[in-house]
Amino acid sequence: MNNTVNSGVADAHEALKRPSALEGLRVVDMSGLAGQYCGKQFSDLGAEVILVEPLNGSSVRREGPFLDNHVDPEYSLPFTYFNAGKKSVCLDLDRPEGQRAFIELVKRADLLIESEKPGVMAKRGLDYASLAAVAPDLVMTSITPFGQDGPYSNYESEDIVALALGGMLYLGGYPDSPPIAAHGNLAYLAAAQFASVASMIALLGQTGEPGRQGGSHIDVSIQECVVMGMENAIQFYDLERVVRKRESGQLKMAGTGVFDCADGQIYLMAGGIASARFWESTVQWMIDDGVSEAAQLLEDAWKDHDYLVTDEAKHRFSELFVPFAKKHTKVWLYQTGQERRIPVCPISMPKDIIENRQLAYREFFGSIKHLPSGQDIVAPGAPYRFSETPWRAPSPAPLMGQHTEEILAGIGYGKAERSALQQAGVSN
Known part of the structure; x- marks a missing residue:
């Protein structure tokens, strides 16, 4: 036992000596809620990520919920999570002095992530063409609701608008409700993930021989990212001329849907794909548990897909399955169903996720130190493991402008120049 423990400690110390996957990469993140998860993914992999905030702080600092219900920019839980591991510098990018400092910062960066409205960066002289003139190898990723051009490009938007105009909102909810x-x-997070993948591909494209191949501008439309997540709704219409509709709260067909159990709910898919095999296994499961009446579900009528989707079939199946499910916990139903190779899964509440033994075994959840309060906040870790470049828990999310002095000094601003910028209200 001691040898095992000592070996584990030694492995952990050895892992700390190895470089992170993206060590040496510098990212400037000046995005809002739509892009800070993109920056976080680079930070989590070891890149140096510098968060450029306005003088009054990133808009994400005003997003709730707030730790201990303390409504304060330094207590935003979304900001704490999305910006762990980053450094903060506050600059007024609408002032020439702030723009010059920003350009000096970008000259030393590999990637810039921004989410301003189309045209805002150009008005500041900080659009891709202007920045590429002084930083030709820069990858600039712009995340906007509808992309950089087109009739919607300057429309006001937020997450729910992108969900709606991307088509996914239509599928969310109940048939008898809006x-x-x-x-x-979810739309913002989808865009941030697409943005991080596209950015990484562009950066990898610069490592070919001979030398680097120049920068690029990546234009991410949040609306288009939502459309990409529409599952099979488009294919249903294209192939069968069927418009998918909201189905929450009702059974799609007999044997498929959400069912109550002793301590919550489960999702069962006994009908549908490979329905004959799953159906028979589910019926035999109920019979073996003492539901002898379930034998009637093996009659020929239940092999007809058209019958399974009728209200009569749904009602008859539920009359037998629901009492059976309500005798058991969702863990028992899941584990026993898995043993019988039946597609059934528990519907987890947040408490279930925190206590999940698989996630606990892999130490998925960790903690982030919240600097203003000194508290440790439970937060998800990385959903991946690298054998040679291990993931490390991030440093705390920065206080507003915490690293301004350090960053400005690092790009060549002397003490007097830094003081002048602060006195002029360009930095803090």
């Missing part, structure tokens, strides 16, 4: 958006700014 559309409902899932919590968590």
